[in-house]
Amino acid sequence: MAGLEDLYREIILDHYRSPRNRGELPAPPAHRVEGFNPLCGDEIVVFLDVVDRVVVDVKISGQGCSISQSSASMMSAAIKGHTVEQARALVRSFKSMMSIHEAHLGTEDGGTEQAAGAEILGPDSLGELAALQGVVKFPVRIKCATLSWNTLTQGLDEIESEAAAP
Amino acid sequence: MSASRTADALALDPRALRADFPLLSPERPGGRVVYLDSAASAQRPRAVLDAMDEYYTTTHANVHRGVYAIAEEATRRYEQARVTIGRFVGAPRPATEIVFTKNVTEAINLVAYTWARKELAKGDAIVLSEVEHHANIVPWLMLAEERGIELRYIPLGADYHLDLSDLDKLVEGARLVSVTSASNVLGTVVDLAPIVAAARRAGALVLADGAQLVPHRPVDVSLLGVDFFGFTGHKMLGPTGIGVLWAREELLEAMPPFLGGGEMIRDVRLDGFTPNELPWKFEAGTPPIAEAIGLEAAVHYLEGVGLDAVHEHEARLTAYAIDRLRSTYGDEITIFGPEPDPVRRAGVISFAFGGVHPHDVAQVLDTKGICVRAGHHCAKPLMRRLGVGATTRASLYLYNDEEDVDELVRGLGEVHKLFG
Known part of the structure; x- marks a missing residue:
């Protein structure tokens, strides 16, 4: 049986106690997107300020458990200042680490992982995020860890479809 | 019938009853569980199986x-x-x-x-x-x-x-x-x-x-x-x-x-x-x-056990549990429910613990073999009314006893150690 130390790594508790990029952004101009975990009632709000396909700023609000909150905190730190493509690639790598392999994580034009041209990074290349690897041993908690990432994907999709609209 | 005989007739021995429930056996593969989630689903006695x-x-x-x-x-x-x-x-x-x-x-x-x-x-x-x-x-x-x-x-x-x-x-x-x-x-x-x-x-x-x-x-x-x-x-x-x-x-x-x-x-x-x-x-x-x-x-x-005995046992155990939780953790615990009352309160105890998310509380308790529910309990409008996203819930039944409650109280101590 997996022990608590596999789940509650020190870095996770640190992000939980001192979440990065906590707060809100005025929307608009920022994009606001909500995610829910219907199992536990957790909700997360991600504010994304994307300019010229770069995530210039990101804020996280909402409530949740240590896993969902620390995952959101690490995610915000990891994508801030990076391009939308880099953020999407990170989503794929993170979900891969969570043992979630989706055929269509791709873009609006139906692109797949290959079409998006990004490789899946292993845990060793994910920096702090690798601390969440232990969550896989607690299947119920995978949804906690991926809540913010699914919400991010939804936000990026919405931003891109708005940009594509005439 | 004398008062003492009435009391005897109502007496219920949870430890003896537990022997009728295979899942609650100390010899269960994987170890004994402290089952405090009967409000979600109770366990079955051998007679039912x-x-x-x-x-x-x-x-x-x-x-x-x-x-x-x-x-x-x-x-x-x-x-x-x-x-x-x-x-x-x-x-x-x-x-x-x-x-x-x-x-x-x-x-x-x-x-x-x-x-x-x-x-x-x-x-x-x-x-x-x-x-x-x-x-x-x-x-x-x-x-x-x-x-x-x-x-x-x-x-x-x-x-x-x-x-x-x-x-x-x-x-x-x-x-x-x-x-x-x-x-x-x-x-x-x-x-x-x-x-x-x-x-x-x-x-x-x-x-x-x-x-x-x-x-x-x-x-x-x-x-x-x-x-x-x-x-x-x-x-x-x-x-x-x-x-x-x-x-x-x-x-x-x-x-x-x-x-x-x-x-x-x-x-x-x-x-x-x-x-x-x-x-x-x-x-x-x-x-x-x-x-x-x-x-x-x-x-x-x-x-066979007697519903009056079940009721009486749970009312007593509920009062014991609420008292133990409050006397051990004071302001750190908030119980969402009425004060103990044999008629107007049942053995379902929902609480918030020291700002720790219920998922984390339940996860730590699980490592001690303690089964509680964490979540919105299929009552989201009530959660909103209480101003919380979720609660931790311990629920009692005829097979639970003071020892189970004590395990819960000890388990929360572990939660406190990790997140406090």
């Missing part, structure tokens, strides 16, 4: 169909189970008024889809309460959306009991009052008498959700005075997949059928059908036969 196994091993055939001996016997035992279960809740005519469903959710949906869709029209009102389980909200929201029905809610008071001060106004002109008999989150036992009285004055019918009451204390539907009453097998030591709707015979007679199929018909032509008699009119398809027999065995088990 044996009854179902014996039925499958010796008697199984489809009911109401075959003319051969074991089919006759299966039918007899299925219908006998119905009568036993009906008598257990005081049904005046158990053979016709007890309808087997999948669970309480289906029982409430049955009323919503048959009685309500026949009787209610745009502008009619249904009264619920703020503490309801989703099973007693969503079927009515669906109906409201479809038919333009108005939903009103009895508010929750500051003492975690329903605030009945404006009850007459709330039920005025309403057609149905549908409320829980005991909250699966707060442990509040709802005083149905004034609600039934107000509904009668207003000409409304009353549905009570008995899921959290029937397993824990004696219930008599005639004394409650309600019109519809639902409960579920798996919370009262029985199997999953079986629940019960009780309703007065004349109501059931007037209601159209629910699901269509075999069993629920008397005659089928290419251009129409005639529904079967009660209660089979509401039991389309092959019913949960072994589950009915298992639930009958659960009823016999509960009757």
Whole structure:
């Protein structure tokens, strides 16, 4: 049986106690997107300020458990200042680490992982995020860890479809 | 009878009872569990498992169909189970008024889809309460959306009991009052008498959700005075997949059928059908036969222990648990529910602990073999009313004892160590 130390790594508790990029952004101009975990009632709000396909700023609000909150905190730190493509690639790598392999994580034009041209990074290349690897041993908690990432994907999709609209 | 003999008759030994429950055995593969989640689903005694196994091993055939001996016997035992279960809740005519469903959710949906869709029209009102389980909200929201029905809610008071001060106004002109008999989150036992009285004055019918009451204390539907009453097998030591709707015979007679199929018909032509008699009119398809027999065995088990003894034991243990939690953790713990009271409170204890998310609380407790529920308990409107996203919930039953409560208190100490 997996022990608590596999789940509650020190870095996770640190992000939980001192979440990065906590707060809100005025929307608009920022994009606001909500995610829910219907199992536990957790909700997360991600504010994304994307300019010229770069995530210039990101804020996280909402409530949740240590896993969902620390995952959101690490995610915000990891994508801030990076391009939308880099953020999407990170989503794929993170979900891969969570043992979630989706055929269509791709873009609006139906692109797949290959079409998006990004490789899946292993845990060793994910920096702090690798601390969440232990969550896989607690299947119920995978949804906690991926809540913010699914919400991010939804936000990026919405931003891109708005940009594509005439 | 002397007072001491009365006390003896009521005495219940949870440790001895635990020996009847294979999952609660200390020799269980994986170790002993401290099971504090009976409000979600109780465990089963060996007697229930044996009854179902014996039925499958010796008697199984489809009911109401075959003319051969074991089919006759299966039918007899299925219908006998119905009568036993009906008598257990005081049904005046158990053979016709007890309808087997999948669970309480289906029982409430049955009323919503048959009685309500026949009787209610745009502008009619249904009264619920703020503490309801989703099973007693969503079927009515669906109906409201479809038919333009108005939903009103009895508010929750500051003492975690329903605030009945404006009850007459709330039920005025309403057609149905549908409320829980005991909250699966707060442990509040709802005083149905004034609600039934107000509904009668207003000409409304009353549905009570008995899921959290029937397993824990004696219930008599005639004394409650309600019109519809639902409960579920798996919370009262029985199997999953079986629940019960009780309703007065004349109501059931007037209601159209629910699901269509075999069993629920008397005659089928290419251009129409005639529904079967009660209660089979509401039991389309092959019913949960072994589950009915298992639930009958659960009823016999509960009757053997005595529902008064179960009630008394849980009331005492609930008071002990709330006292231990408060005296150990003080302001660090907030209990969402009424103060201990043998009549007005059941053994469901929801709490917030030191700002730690319930998922994290339950995860740490799990490593100590302690099973509690963390989440919104299928009562999101109530969670919003309480101003929380989720709670941790420990619920007690006849097999729990002070030792289980002490384990919970110790386990929370581990939570405190990690997150405090």
